[in-house]
Amino acid sequence: MIKTSQIAKYIFLLKKAEFIKSEKKHVILNKTTLKKMVFILQNKYDEQTVFFILEKLKEIGFHLATQSGLSLGIDDLKSFPDKKKLITETRTDLNNNEEHFLLQNISPLEKSKYLITKWNDVNNFIIQRIKKVFLKKEPLNPLALMAFSGARGNISQVSQLIGLRGLMTDPLGKLVEFPIQGNFREGMTLTEYFISCYGARKGLVDTALRTATAGYLTRRLVYVVQHIFISIEDCNVTNGISVEINEKSSNSLIGLTLLKNFYNKNIFIAKNTIISPTLVKLLLNSYNYLSHKKSIVCRSILTCQLQHTLCQFCYGWDNARAKRVAIGEAIGIIAAQSIGEPGTQLTLRTFHTGGVGGFSGANWISYNSPFDGFIKFKKPVIGNILRSWIVMPHYTSLNLVYKLTPSFNELNLTLFIFDKLKNELYNKTLKNEGLLFVREGDFIKKGQLLFSEININFKNSNLLKTYIPYYSLETGLIISPKLALNKYLYPLWIFLFNIIKLNLDSLNSKKFTVYKNYSILEKNDLIDLKTILFEIHFIQKSKKFNLKKQEYLLYQNLKMSLCKSHYDYSTYKKLNVAFQQNNQKLNFFYNKKLKSSLVSNNINLLWTSSSYSINILTKSIFNIIVFEYLYLSLLIKNKYILWILSKNLKKKDKFHFFKYTSTSSSKIEIFRLNSKKNSLNIRKNKLFFYSQNYKKNKVSNILFGNSIFLKFPLKKINTFFSQIKQKTINLKEKKTSNVEGEFIGFQLKNNIKFWYSISPNSLFSFKKDNKKNRYNFNFIRKNSNISGFLVSNTIKTFTLQKGIPLIFPSDTIYHKMEKDFIFKNELLCSFKSLKPETQDIIQGIPRVEKLLEGRPLPFYKPKVELYKIWQFFLKNLGFLKIKNSLFNLKKVESKVYLNNFKPNLNIGDICYLAYFHSKSNFGLDIASIISNVYLQEGVNISFKHIELIVRELTSLVEIINPGDSGFIVKEKIHWLLIYNYNKRLKSLNLKEISYMPIFLGMTEITKKKNSFGVAGSFQNLREIIIDHTFTRKTDYLLGLHENVLFNKIIPAGTGFFF
Amino acid sequence: MKYFIIRSLINKSKNFYNTIIKYNKTKLFALELSIISPQEIQNSAEYKREDGSIVGKVEDSTFYDLEKVNNKNLFSQQIFGPLIDFTCACGKKLNRKNKEINVCTKCGIEFLPSSIRSKRKGYIKLNYAMLHPFYIDYCEKLLMKSKKSLHLLLNMDSFFYFPSYKNWVNFLSEKNHIYLFLLKKILIYNRYSYIYKYSTFFKNRSKFPNNKKMNKLFFYNALGFYGLNSRKTWTVLDFIKGYNFFLGNFSKYYKKLSWYAYQQKISLNKYKSNNISINNFIDNTFNFYKNEVNSLCFKVGGDGIEMFFLQDMAVYSIINKFLKLRVLKLNNLINVNNKYYGKINTIIQNSKNYQYYFKHFYLKKIAPVWMTLRRIPVLPPNLRPILDLSGKNYQKTASSGTLLFMRDIMHEGNLFISDINTFYREIIIHNKKAFNFFSSLPTLYYLNELNIEYVNSKLWLLKYYLMPIQKSITSLFDKNPETINNFSNKKFTDLILDNVKPTSILDSLKGKYGKIRFNLLGKRVDYSGRSVIISAPHLKIYECGIPYEMALTLYYPFLSEYFYKKNNNILKKNYNKSELVLYSKSLIFTKSLQSILLSHPIIINRAPTLHRLGIQSFLPKLTHSKAIELHPLVCPAFNADFDGDQMAIHVPITEIAKLEAIQLMASSLFVYAPASGLPLLIPTQDIILGFNFYTNDLLLKTSREDKSIKQAMNQGFINECHIPYWIKINTKDIFFKFLAYPLRNYIIPIELQLNIKGFSKIIRLNTFKVTNLVFDSLDLLIKKNYISNWLILNNTKFKYLLISFLQNKNLLTNKQVYLRTTLGNIYFNKYLNL
Structure with a gap:
């Protein structure tokens, strides 16, 4: 037993360490800080002293809490001051948006998307503000004390009390476009109350449902893995997994055993030692001086060579004891429990957001401007115009956005923001493709969206399209002049x-x-x-x-310019430019006569309003005239075709049209129009866009x-x-x-x-x-x-x-024909939009369940991936020839270590190696995904448990070619059995079996088990009885479950030695 | 029930009673589940008694007059054993001296323990084969018949015609030359058969080119048209000359199969005693059926399907023959020009989807004929009890310990009868009826020539008598209509008895409340209790409190033992009043209980036991409240609150159990969570609030001096907890050593600077910002023994760096220094040093 003063000293030291890290002026004890402190104490001292300290802490904590006499009253809930202002601002913003909808600038989908994002932004903003206000002004407010210390409650709960309650869903799962602006302190209106009632009811129902689903998940997990316990010390594996030594991976390193002797200039570690936290520190320090080779070869559960059980070394240490696992420990059940237990804490959610998720921060990185000012580009911008749901009300009318794609040269777009006095305020170079929301010469407010890049990880995933139904809001007759051309x-x-x-x-x-x-x-x-x-x-x-x-x-022309053929309207003796996109022709009219036409592939309209953008083009072509007004320009894939309607103020009666093609024989054709008085009118009234001077x-x-x-x-x-x-x-x-x-x-x-x-x-x-x-x-x-x-x-x-x-967008499918009557709330059409936008974002239990059952997930399909890895390795070993494998070589190679790799291999060996590689890589991937799901809810699960389950799910192997054995093609058999068969076949000079890895779900693999007791008591008793009776399987009573059934002592725990 | 028989692989003696005894004694090694032959069912259910009589066949349909002497009903004492231990129906008891007489001479009942009634089985002999309901799907797949034809057969709307009884017997006896025979038969069938389309092919056979490819085409066409095992395909094959092209593939296949067989034998022979060769096995089955198959030449329902399977079995026998030849490497003996060589190969090749099953049929010696039932096993009577509610005949009707099956029991007057009995009964009744009827009308079925009109006029009789048997069998095994309704043909639901609600055998095994999960996996436990929990911060982590009354009832036997050893007869004397005495809480009991509790750990469990931390063991302490007291730090592991949660207590009794509870399950062992390795025993909720409140800092710029601080400390003003103070402290004090660090960044009033002495050099910092780099470099200097200590002072205008070199090491020993902390922090530290 140590002295109390020593403990106190140690606690102070801990505080000091915390202080230096955080660079705060003072350390306030928290739940997280206390956790760290206790963790360090437990590593430092023996159990007795730790318990002594814990009891002490408990006493002091209760004493101080009683002395403080904290209470929560209604006066402590102070409403957020800037709320009204914020809400009025957003309302006006949304009114503008609705105006756009009425003017048919945006489709109904885009409108609702905008609304949802806007209110979500407001909610997030308020939460952040509340944090700031509390921490700075009122750190002793009991509400803040509870929420921020981690004793009780959450920030989100605080925001419900003080801030906004935000958007809610209706019973059908849609978001109601009526945000709840009140909170519990201020109270809600009647409609708000009714809308929020659904959420409350759903919360109650969900908790009941969640326990059921989580319980089912644990049951399945237990049945998969129930028979695994530790039987021997060493399984004599020669292969392992290499783990990098970083500060990030230090947590995953702890508890593993070394496969080989590890030595360095600084350290020598014998093989089969378990890596403890102190050893990790040593390793990290030793690698600070070395640049090359930063990985360690370890054993792992995925590579253990036993069929029904595991060995001590491969499992590493027991998490509960921080020591090597005891022989007879029922690891399987521990793994299943520790994955299943926090299942009740996980959410039971699949979001049905109409596109909010796709554009939200995970997949897009957005840049906002830090200052007010004007925009200028360094180079000309190449890209297509897109519609985007982000409407900047004081910015563009068409809410069109440039989609930038990298050209032959890499995309290097530099944005400058200038002051009024042309002082450079800000510059940013963009390298990835994305969406540009700004034009040259635009005036920009602080905080306005400039550009959003696509995340690189997001880019690789395949984007699929889904449909969203739209129900009409009115009854009436449908008329669409050209539905086919729509x-x-x-x-x-x-x-x-x-x-x-x-x-x-x-x-x-x-x-x-x-x-x-x-x-x-x-x-x-x-x-x-x-x-x-x-x-x-x-x-x-x-x-x-x-x-x-x-x-x-005639302002109809303006509408015409939006891609439609309306040249019927050009009845007046004026200049009209008409586009007929369907025939892919571009017609130019003057006085009703067709002056010129041009066939092009892909016409996109690009409206520019300022003189700057001309410079871009002129630089590379000619030094023509600097136009004051540029009305219209066209962008075609490879050619630039520029139609310019110029106005020379001095010579009123002249109009110039320039045509430029950027083909090899670059030409400029000039059309000069005779001056008439009519043309004057064009100048004055027919400005398509008023310039922004x-x-x-x-x-x-x-x-x-x-x-x-x-x-x-x-x-x-x-x-x-x-x-x-x-x-x-x-x-x-x-x-x-x-x-x-x-x-x-x-x-x-x-x-x-x-x-x-x-x-x-x-x-x-x-x-x-x-x-x-x-x-x-x-x-x-x-x-x-x-x-x-x-x-x-x-x-x-x-x-x-x-x-x-x-x-509606161009790809919509209409469920009504022309001249049909439609009633209110009847289905009119369904939009098509990219999948990440409308994807059901799967989280929580369903995500884990889908992964472990081998069902396809968006962005991740485990079956396919396993197969791909396998193929990749077969190719790498010279067994298969594949032209395009999508795999990143480095990523795969880094994880696996091979001890005896021979260039000349038999089929059996190749199959084994490929299986080994694919299984271990795949297992680690899945483990990381699942642990991430749990981390989102604040639950920590070590990789071991997930790896153990994945090892069991990938244990069966499908036979491709049975060779000289008696197996049948597509029969599914345990890999180790086949491995042993192959050894024998090889010794007899017979043809070996070739096989491939498969990933079976939890239910499938339990059904395929040899023991009748397990499979029969799990599910589908009838099927299993028939299958077992036909094939006459023998059950050797290896697991725990069977032994409980037939009244025997279970082989795990102390029963292992009986 | 023949498929539920779990047989121990070690002992396969015919005497079932002996096997049970051995089963209990010997170590159970492995289990196997398989289809078994009707012969084997009979063998397992039959029992040869010492007087030479064989018993086991159930014939009577009655089951409630048990006192009949020579009955063979479903509850008879002759078959299943006596109702009362070692007494027969006459009232005789076993004479212990004369052990040789085991059977009563009058009533023919053995002198055995009555518990044998829960072990001994019986069987029912069916005169007409019936299909087991589990295998309806698989009949279709394995026979490769069309759905329609099978369903017509099963509904007894069509029939399988066999021309004469004599031919049938030949068919079974001459299986070695089965193909010659088969071909003849096939031609006969074709005469009466319904398919004439293909006959055009036979007629015009000569016109087709004699090309191998064309022949192949024809063959496959036939396959597609008729299915694999139908006879018509064989006829097609016969007409084709170039059937030898299949040979090459066959040689490959046999190799594989042989290898697998070799491997499998090695693995299985360790545990298998019987090593019957396959040919013997097939001979046995054929012999059985030769005796068993009755004289009906119109095969309907299960009978018809049985015939199909028997034909297939003949094919398998030939396959096996060839395979065996190959295994023995007698290549030369095989005549390559053998007619049927290629055909066998095609069977194997084209049945890829069911190859898996075919392989196992061959390797593990299962005959698919067994899917039809000839014998039905009868469960031991205590597993399907009758209960007499009037209480008169209680002991006779059922012995105790069988109440597990109460769920399946239905009510009939004063009797409660298990459902299964009714099914058995109906099977017996209808079987008898049909047999009696058909045996009285032999003329219908011994027709030598088929007169279809006559048959059609009499066919309804078959359906009328045989359908109820099939119905009652399906509802016995698997009554669940969902599984049967999967068929497209709705008529198939006729196979179930009408208006039958009671549960079948499969239903009683299935699901959460079935026998397996409800009774075999979950078990009720003695020495346990349950109560509400309350928090008890005064306890240690490894302790918990249990109420006095609970402890008394749980530890009553231990208490009595305790007193017995002390020769204190308090409990014995006042046995009748013992409750009163015990609950008086007298000192003797409390003290003795406490001494007992010292050596008895307790296991505590909270209801959703989602992980192993839901069960932990504690050392109990007596409390006089009426709730279990739990330590607050253990709560997160149990996920327990004190808002009315309940917990269960279990008492380990044996010494080993106690040891395990202490050594493996003690609460003090669960320091880290097994899921993550992070600490579990962490202060939560109110404790954190206390800490947080007292270490909080308002961070006001103004600060006071320590004029009244000692007063505040002593009096404990909470309001002033968070206001920063400047304290004058001796450097020797512990506080200084560890609280000195906040000095770095805090502003010290200029007046106080004067008090800080002992620094050898003072540097004014104007130009650069003081960052962590500076600190680190200074720390490095300390490490390398250039400097002993340093400080940075902030003025409003300047910053000062105070450095003390090595010479002034005594700086921190005995001097007064100013410190900036809050009162709360001081409290906190003070408490820690208690």
């Missing part, structure tokens, strides 16, 4: 039975004379929310304004005229709308009109904008021209449901049949 972004319509009339008389007023143009749209046109019905130019009735000419605008006027180009553009920073939009609401002007007073509305002026630096709304949802936009007096007046509808089918069109009225446009 591709990217082409809308499908559902028509309701409402008919809407719009009167335009009300626009005439005393002050203004209005010139309306509505003849653009014709009967039977489809009108969605983006289309602008008409444009009005008006002059104030004072003499300042004079409108000379009617001008027409932030230098001139920050917010000038933000217009609802081009309704999809919302280039405001978020906050300003909010203020903007609030101002509108405050000032209300009735048009009624000024002019006799049937419609009530609001008329608001809103002033910015130079330009004045007016908003007029017929109904509270629909809006007009005014824009004051720089040339004074003249106002462009676009009719658009915002947040209104006025979209549909144009029944009739007069000067004064529009009559529409109401309809809802929907867009």
Whole structure:
């Protein structure tokens, strides 16, 4: 017995060590720190003293706890201060997203994905904030004390009390798109309560279910491995497994035995010694000075040479005693128990997230910008445009994203972020492929998503596609103009039975004379929310304004540009560019005449809005002109074809079109258009994209005229709308009109904008021209449901049949035909999307179960992998010829050590070697996967137990060629039996057996056992009786189970010696 | 029941009673499960008594008039043994002097212990073969018949016709020349058979080119059309001339089989005493069936299937013959031009899916004919008891210890009768009925020529009499309709008795509550108790508290022994009042109990015993509460709370058990978890809270001096626990040695700097940040004995590095130094030093 003061000293030393590691100013004792301390103490002292210390600690702990007098009251639950602000921000964000949905910029799937990720982000953010606040400001809050010390509770529970409760599922397993914003402290609303009730009920049910499934898992495990115990000291194996010596692998090293003598400059360790933690330290220290050869050859359970039992050396040490295992220890049952016991703690989950999992942090590495600023690339960017579900509301309208693929040269993309004053703030080089969310010259806010790389591990997995059903929200008639042609972004319509009339008389007023143009749209046109019905130019009735000419605008072109052939619309004497993607032609029109056409393979549209991107191209081609506005450019696989609509401000009447092909004979063709007055209009009104010249006027180009553009920073939009609401002007007073509305002026630096709304949802936009007096007046509808089918069109009225446009991805499968009626909640179509996006993420018990039963898992198929490894080794031994084996050589070789490798081998030897390799590699892989599953729940399981079970599951072997033995092809027999047969056959100069490894599941292998007692009491008694009676198997009563059945002393434990 | 017979491989004597005795005495080495022949069933159930009579066949269907003298019913004393120990029905008892007389001369009952009624079996002889329900699927696969034809046979809607009885006997006797015979038969069958399509081929045989490939094609066509073992394929083969092309493959196959046989023999011969050659084995089976097969020439149901199997068996016999020749390396003796050489090979080659079974049939001497039943074993009567609830005949009806089977018992008036009895009874009744009827009508079945119209008119009689036997047999073995309904043909469900709910034999064995898992694996235990647990922090880790009353009842025998040894007769005298005396908690009992408990460990178990830590042993301590007291540190291993959890107590009795409990299962041994190797005995929950609360630091920048700290320490102000203090401490004090480290980073007021003396050099640090590197380098200097100690002081403006060189080693010995800690920390340290 040591003195108490010594113990105290030791504890202080431990504290000191902890202190130096953590670099904190003070050590606060925790559950984890206490655990470490006790562990070290137990290694240091004998049992008596350790128990003495433990009792002491117990006494002190209880004493201090009583003295502290901690209690948890309602005052201690202080609500999170910034919560309201956060929620309002996210709400406005999501409102914008819904707007996008109405404007059919995004499909319904994309919308819901965005919502889910947004709320999850909010929840995570709040949890982190709570941590910070508690640790900094109130470390003595009893709630914080309990949660962070590990005494009781969790951080997630704290967040439920104080923060958000977040998104919940409904009984069908879908996420409800109504997050629960309340918490237990503040209380919840009625709807929130009802939604969260399901989760509570499910929790209760799940605990009941979990015990059952976990119990079944342990039962199966026990039946597989029940007969294994330790019988002898040494099995005389010559082969083993090599383990690297790292700080990472030090935990897995502990408890193994050395196969060979190990010596070094510093150390000599005799063979068959067990590696203890102190030895590991020595090894680590000895390797600090050496650079080469950092591995040790050890014995392992997977390579032990006994059939029914194991030897002492191969098993290593007993975890419970930290000594060599005793002979007779029933290891099998210990292994099964220690895997099965924490099964109740594991989750019973398969997520059905609609794509959140695929893009979440595991598979994608995302970079956010640390500063506000402008973006600039170093090199031109090559890639395709994708739709992504990530919508940046103040950024792009189309939410298109560049998908970057590595070209012939490696992808080295460097992003720069500049200040306003062109000071470089940030640069980043990207090497892997991924998604780019930014364009050149864009203004970027702090924390905005720039780029997301694909993880390398994720990349190798095969991506499969799955379908997600979509149920319609309305009843109506389905009309899709070209269902067969339905591709990217082409809308499908559902028509309701409402008919809407719009009167335009009300626009005439005393002050203004209005010139309306509505003849653009014709009967039977489809009108969605983006289309602008008409444009009005008006002059104030004072003499300042004079409108000379009617001008027409067709914004439908904009839609046309989204890949569809709409060149019917080019009826006006204007310039139109039409694309017909289906025929893979690119047509260029001028004055209704086909000017040129171009056949291409794969047309993707790339919209650029700024002048920077031209430079990219011009550098490599010509030093042409630096354009102010680049309207449109096309990117074709190997060729760059650039269509440029240029505007020269000085020479108003000239337009230049350049065509460039990057083939070997690079040419530039120039089309020069004759100047007419019509062309002017194009320049002014038909800008596809308003340029982002932030230098001139920050917010000038933000217009609802081009309704999809919302280039405001978020906050300003909010203020903007609030101002509108405050000032209300009735048009009624000024002019006799049937419609009530609001008329608001809103002033910015130079330009004045007016908003007029017929109904509270629909809006007009005014824009004051720089040339004074003249106002462009676009009719658009915002947040209104006025979209549909144009029944009739007069000067004064529009009559529409109401309809809802929907867009779906290109590969969707439609379950309804055209002109079918669809009812509410009826299945309309099913999306196709990549599997990692919609994958059911399997966790917890089901994952372990699937692995051990040999059923296919996403990302990992054990049967296939085992076969592959086997093939690889056969190839390596010169037995098989395979062209493309997907294996990484180093990865496989590192794990196995062979003692006597001969170049000339028989078939039997080759089979044995290949089997040996594949089994050990495969076993280690599976062991790591399963232990990871348990680690997610905070449960530690040593590799031994899993290896033991895998050893048993791979013990049977399938015969390929029976040679001269009496076996039959595809018969499944224990490998050691065949190994011995082969030895005999070889001695008699007969043909040897060749075989391959198989991985059988737990239930299959128990059924295949020789003992009737085990197999019969497990499952399917009828089958097993028949099989045993037919084949007349003999049961030699080797396991524990059989001996219990037939009333004998079990061979394990002390019974081993009877 | 013939397939459930587990036979010990060592003893295979016919005397079943003796085997049981030997079974108990000898070491059970291995077990085997197989199909056995009806002959063997009869042998195992029959018992030759000393007066020469053979007993075992059950004939009567009644089972409740037990007192009948010469009955052979399901519960008869003649067959199964006496109801009362060593007494016959007349009331005679065994005369111990005259041991030679074992059987009562009047009633013919042996003088044996009544426990033999749970061991001795009987058998029922069936006059018509019936199919065992387990093998319905396999009949189809092994015979390679189409489903339809088999089902028609089993439902007794079609029949297997055998032209005459004489031919059948020849068929069995002349099996050596079986093929010649078979071919003749085949031609006869073809005359009456239903297939005429292929006859066109025979007619136009000469027109086809005599090409080997074409012949092969024809052969395989025939195979595909009729199935492998059907006779028509053989006829096709006969017409083909070039059958020798199969020979090459055959030679390969036989090699493999022989090797395997050789290996298997080596492994099996160690344990097998009987070494009958295969030919003998086949001869025996044929001989049995020659006597057994009755005169019916219309084979229906199980009978028909039996015939199919017997034919196949003939084929196997020939295969075996050839194989044996090869093994003996008598290659020259085999006539290559033998007709049937190739055919045999084709059987083996084309039956790849069932090769596995064929191989085992051959190697382990199993005849597939045994899948049909000729004898049915009858369970010992005590395993299917009758209980008389009126209590009059209780002792006679059933002996004790058979209540395990109460689950399968159904109620009939005052009697409780096990279900299985009813099935046996029905089998016996219907078997008799059918036999009586058909034996009275011989003319129907001895027809020499087939008159189909006549047969069809009388065929329903067969179905009427034989179907109930099949039904009752299926419901005896496997009544479960799920397994039978798997067939596409729904008529097959007719095989079960109508409206029968009671359990079959398979049902009683199956599942969680079946005999195997419920009764053989799980066992109830004496010397055990159960109670609620409460926490007891005052105990040691290896101790637990048990309530007084519990201890009394558990250790009662030990107590009485204790007093007996002391010649204290308290318990004996007051035996009637003993309860009152015991529960009075008098000092004598408590003291004596305590002394007993010292040498008796206790095993404690919590209900979901998911791992081995769920059962641990403790040293018990008497408590006067009514709950088991448990140490709080052991709780995580048991996964126990004190919110109403219950635990079970077990008392190991023998010395070995006690030793094992102490040495292998003691709670103090489970320090590390076997799953991970991490420590299990760890302070949790409230203990951690206490630690955490007291070591917590508010990290305020302001700090006080130690004016009132001693007061605070003495009075224990909790409010001031977390506020940092500056303490003046002697360097000699233990605290300093171990608490000195926080000094590094903390700010020391300038006034205090003056008090820190003994440092030989003070360096002002302006330029660089103080990192861990600096510390490490300084530590290195200490190691190499350049410096003895160092400190860093922070001012608001500057940082100072204080270094003391070796000369001033006495620095830390006896001087006062300022320290920055919290009061809580001091408490903590103080408690640790208690």
